[in-house]
Amino acid sequence: MQKLNARNHKEISSSDFERLLQRLAPERNLAGEKYERLRWTLIQFFEFNSCSSAEDLADEALNRVARKLDEENVRDIDAFTWGVAKNIRQEAQNKTRKLIAISELPCQGDSLPAETDTEKEIQNQIDLKRRLGCLETCLLRLGTYDRDIFLRYYNPTENSSLERQVLADSLGLTIGALRIKIIRMRERLQKCTCRCSASMWYIPGESHLLSNRTSETDE
Amino acid sequence: MNSAQRKRLMTRYLLGDASDKERAALEKGYFRKRDALAELLSVENDLIDAFVRGDLTVEEADKFRDRYINSAKRREKVEFARLLTKYAPPVKREPKVATQRKRALDWQNILVFLRNGSSSSGILAGGLALGIIGATFLIGVATRQRHNIDPTAQQGATTGVDPSRPSSQSSIPKPVASTEGISSPTSLTSRNPKGAGPAQALRSGPPLGRLTPTIVSLILMPNHTRGAEAQAASLILSTTAKSVSIALSLDKVKYERYSASLKRVAGDPVCEQSDLRVQLDRHGLPAIIFRIPAKLLQEGDYVVKLSGVADTGEINDAGGYVFTVR
Numbered sequence: 001m002q003k004l005n006a007r008n009h010k011e012i013s014s015s016d017f018e019r020l021l022q023r024l025a026p027e028r029n030l031a032g033e034k035y036e037r038l039r040w041t042l043i044q045f046f047e048f049n050s051c052s053s054a055e056d057l058a059d060e061a062l063n064r065v066a067r068k069l070d071e072e073n074v075r076d077i078d079a080f081t082w083g084v085a086k087n088i089r090q091e092a093q094n095k096t097r098k099l100i101a102i103s104e105l106p107c108q109g110d111s112l113p114a115e116t117d118t119e120k121e122i123q124n125q126i127d128l129k130r131r132l133g134c135l136e137t138c139l140l141r142l143g144t145y146d147r148d149i150f151l152r153y154y155n156p157t158e159n160s161s162l163e164r165q166v167l168a169d170s171l172g173l174t175i176g177a178l179r180i181k182i183i184r185m186r187e188r189l190q191k192c193t194c195r196c197s198a199s200m201w202y203i204p205g206e207s208h209l210l211s212n213r214t215s216e217t218d219e
Numbered sequence: 220m221n222s223a224q225r226k227r228l229m230t231r232y233l234l235g236d237a238s239d240k241e242r243a244a245l246e247k248g249y250f251r252k253r254d255a256l257a258e259l260l261s262v263e264n265d266l267i268d269a270f271v272r273g274d275l276t277v278e279e280a281d282k283f284r285d286r287y288i289n290s291a292k293r294r295e296k297v298e299f300a301r302l303l304t305k306y307a308p309p310v311k312r313e314p315k316v317a318t319q320r321k322r323a324l325d326w327q328n329i330l331v332f333l334r335n336g337s338s339s340s341g342i343l344a345g346g347l348a349l350g351i352i353g354a355t356f357l358i359g360v361a362t363r364q365r366h367n368i369d370p371t372a373q374q375g376a377t378t379g380v381d382p383s384r385p386s387s388q389s390s391i392p393k394p395v396a397s398t399e400g401i402s403s404p405t406s407l408t409s410r411n412p413k414g415a416g417p418a419q420a421l422r423s424g425p426p427l428g429r430l431t432p433t434i435v436s437l438i439l440m441p442n443h444t445r446g447a448e449a450q451a452a453s454l455i456l457s458t459t460a461k462s463v464s465i466a467l468s469l470d471k472v473k474y475e476r477y478s479a480s481l482k483r484v485a486g487d488p489v490c491e492q493s494d495l496r497v498q499l500d501r502h503g504l505p506a507i508i509f510r511i512p513a514k515l516l517q518e519g520d521y522v523v524k525l526s527g528v529a530d531t532g533e534i535n536d537a538g539g540y541v542f543t544v545r
Contacts, residue, residue, distance in 0.1 A: 082250040176254030179261040190299040
């Protein structure tokens with residue numbers, strides 16, 4: 001990755017960046033939104049294709065596109081960006097093939113002796129309880145309206161496409177808009193839970209976090 | 220291609236089974252349309268959920284393990300999905316979303332009705348306006364009367380605090396469980412709500428919004444030394460603190476369940492909490508952690524007595540912890 005960056009990643013000039021924004025939309029705020037959307041799409045593309053450092057690769061793709069706009073007449077920016085992304089994917093995958101994953105080594109990465117099962121089990125139970133407490137708290141932070149939507153979307157008895165369509169209809173949303181909403185919420189929840197589990201405590205039965213900090217301002 | 224076929228294709232794409240042509244078509248689609256990407260991400264989440272629930276076929280599960288879980292980020296997604304499946308909401312919630320929407324629709328209907336302007340709608344609009352004016356007047360009267368009889372509001376006026384400002388800290392002391400909104404299965408009972416008076420005036424600081432510190436943490440070590448050598452931890456309560464979390468550090472974990480009682484040194488018990496279980500504190504060490512409303516604490520010395528509950532039900536002394544509120 002570092003080699004890839006060293007070879008290809010030149011700092012994008014402000015004029016190239018401005019040209020890219022201008023190309024995405026004449027109005028600056030809208031251009032910013034489209035830029036972020038394109039970057040998000042690129043990140044997902046690289047993640048779907050099992051490329052490590054997806055965010056770096058997405059930035060690299062955007063930089064290349066911005067530079068190319070000066071040299072080439074690009075008609076369809078989405079298709080062009082996809083083409084650039086495919087090239088970067090190829091380069092990244094060629095590099096990855098040269099690496100050996102730890103799990104493929106003879107000892108399969110399990111070089112430490114196994115812990116005693118009971119101890120591990122107790123530790124896992126404590127950890128699970130703490131993480132569930134964190135999840136509960138993070139769900140509360142979503143607010144009643146969003147939390148209800150999220151729980152209904154993932155309610156095991158309402159898992160079919162039809163049920164989700166009904167939920168979207170009841171909210172006055174398209175199924176696509178509902179999916180985006182849920183995906184964003186799930187991402188936020190995952191990040192919140194992860195951060196919480198790493199740094200906070202909770203009281204069982206309560207939905208309040210006990211933090212090292214004296215205020216909860218991290219959202 | 221129908222929805223089910225698309226879902227199968229997307230699943231194959233995520234598991235690395237799609238042909239080059241299929242892959243290209245999908246990618247082209249989601250670069251053009253945001254909804255297509257959302258659908259793919261949704262299928263990805265469903266795939267992960269199906270894996271952790273054990274709903275995939277053996278072949279799919281093998282591919283998922285071999286091809287999908289190949290990065291730390293994806294492992295995190297899988298771990299989170301595992302957590303989600305273990306999460307059970309405390310109560311089955313009513314579909315509030317529909318209710319809110321219905322309320323919004325009711326208001327929309329009223330507005331549309333008034334806007335359409337039939338002969339009777341004028342009368343109804345007048346009646347509605349009169350109703351609103353009347354309700355506003357009654358609320359105003361009630362608020363003024365409340366200010367006249369509210370001793371804390373008067374106290375606020377004498378100490379320079381705006382009595383009209385909403386502040387839970389300047390209200391009359393209430394029972395513990397309701398003031399903090401704790402709905403804990405463990406029992407937290409207040410025995411001394413009366414002593415909150417003098418400290419309340421000190422704590423009636425200005426509301427600072429979301430940045431206001433509301434939880435104060437305190438880690439206490441077991442009090443091995445006694446008498447004059449004992450060094451008590453200090454707790455300085457900010458004016459906006461609503462609750463105090465107390466972590467009682469444990470030298471050894473001897474019991475599965477504990478109970479803790481808090482009392483003033485040479486004074487009345489303040490509160491007690493039972494059915495406490497061992498957790499890890501922020502240093503990863505075993506501790507008993509519980510929370511109490513800040514308004515129960517006044518300046519002075521406190522002692523927490525910890526008891527361990529043996530399997531037989533026998534209650535044993537598990538140590539004492541002291542601290543001082545300043």
